Amino acid sequence: MSILEKVKNHKLASLLVFIGAVAGGFAAFTAASKDIASFIVCLPQNIGFKIEYAGEATLKIIKRNHEWKKISTIERMMSTGNHHCSNNCRGEPTRTNYKMQVNLSDYKEPTIGDRQLRGAKLECLSGPCGGWNKVYYAKTTENMQSAIASFDVWSKPTTWKLTAEVYEYRPVSEEITETPLRVTTNGNVLLSVPSDAYSAIVNGTMEDDEVFAFDVGQPDKSGIFELLSKRESIDGNEYIYKILRPKCDL
Numbered sequence: 001m002s003i004l005e006k007v008k009n010h011k012l013a014s015l016l017v018f019i020g021a022v023a024g025g026f027a028a029f030t031a032a033s034k035d036i037a038s039f040i041v042c043l044p045q046n047i048g049f050k051i052e053y054a055g056e057a058t059l060k061i062i063k064r065n066h067e068w069k070k071i072s073t074i075e076r077m078m079s080t081g082n083h084h085c086s087n088n089c090r091g092e093p094t095r096t097n098y099k100m101q102v103n104l105s106d107y108k109e110p111t112i113g114d115r116q117l118r119g120a121k122l123e124c125l126s127g128p129c130g131g132w133n134k135v136y137y138a139k140t141t142e143n144m145q146s147a148i149a150s151f152d153v154w155s156k157p158t159t160w161k162l163t164a165e166v167y168e169y170r171p172v173s174e175e176i177t178e179t180p181l182r183v184t185t186n187g188n189v190l191l192s193v194p195s196d197a198y199s200a201i202v203n204g205t206m207e208d209d210e211v212f213a214f215d216v217g218q219p220d221k222s223g224i225f226e227l228l229s230k231r232e233s234i235d236g237n238e239y240i241y242k243i244l245r246p247k248c249d250l
Contacts, residue, residue, distance in 0.1 A: 054243065055183040057204025059191055059216070063175040064198040068116065068167040074147075075163040076102050080127075084156045095154040100162040104145040116144035117164040122151065127158030140164060174198075187243050188228070191216050194236040206245070 083094040100122070104115055122138035132155030140147050147164035181189060183204065193200040193216055203213035206224065214220040216239055219227060225241040 053182070053207065054185045054245075055204055055206035055210075057181040057183050057189075057202055057212075059179040059181055060201045060203070061177050061179075061193065061197050062199045062201075063177075063194070063196055064171040065173045065175070066169055066171050069170050069172075070118075070165050071115075071168045072166045073163055074102050074104075074117065074166050075161055076100055077125075077159065077161050079159045080153045080157055082157050083154045085154060092154045095152050097150065097152050098160070100149045100160065102147045102162060102164055104166070114169045116140075116167050116169075117147050118144065118167055119163075119165040120147035120149065121163050122149040123161045123163075125159045125161055128155045129158060131155070133158065138162065171198075183243060185243065189225070189241045189243065191239045191241065192236060193217070193239070195234065197236070 078098065078100050080098055081096070083096050085092070085094045102117070104117055117140045120138045120140050122135055124133065132153065134152045136150040136152070138147070138149040147162060149160075149162045151160070181202070181204070183189070183206065191200070191202065200216035201213065202216060202220075202225075203211075205211050210222070210224070212220060212222040212224050214222070214225065217227075217230065217237070220241070224243065224245045226244055228240045228242050230240075231238045
């Protein structure tokens with residue numbers, strides 16, 4: 001009977017003793033369960049014994065909730081010319097139109113730190129504000145990056161102010177979900193990250209107590225995982241990592 005057949009006919013305890021002897025005096029082979037587990041993972045598959053468990057990991061996904069927060073006010077001042085009419089004033093011949101505008105950057109989909117204008121307001125500050133003028137509008141543009149105003153004046157000089165509130169897109173809270181992962185030898189791990197995730201991190205411990213951590217979508221600097229592929233979709237991204245360790249030296 002060959003050595004391989006003898007090994008297959010023994011129970012696990014006998015098998016471990018046999019392999020320990022062949023390895024050259026594994027004297028304390030059964031002394032620590034951690035060492036036994038690490039050794040079993042690396043048993044040659046041609047003896048018909050396969051253990052796939054290699055460690056535990058957690059996929060941590062962080063989502064941030066955002067909203068627009070008022071942070072300041074932007075304004076512009078304007079003084080009008082003298083449009084007073086002394087005689088022959090029927091039809092308001094000195095009536096003159098003025099326009100005012102304050103701006104932010106060009107519009108785009110909101111990301112953290114983006115700003116917009118709200119609450120446009122036009123005020124007459126000095127001069128004959130009680131009459132001889134007409135305000136047509138004070139409003140923000142459709143993309144909320146500018147505030148504009150239009151008014152007519154047919155009086156002595158006046159001073160006007162256009163103001164708008166500046167809002168910024170900021171995170172206000174976080175949602176964290178953690179999903180346990182089973183790490184197996186020579187296996188692959190599928191990691192799904194939703195499109196609205198702020199970050200996705202994998203961290204864990206191998207059976208031999210080696211600690212690892214990496215950002216999903218990036219290489220694993222510990223060398224335990226190798227990024228094989230990435231698939232993008234509307235709902236998010238899927239990443240497949242190959243488990244490279246533990247490596248067997250038997």
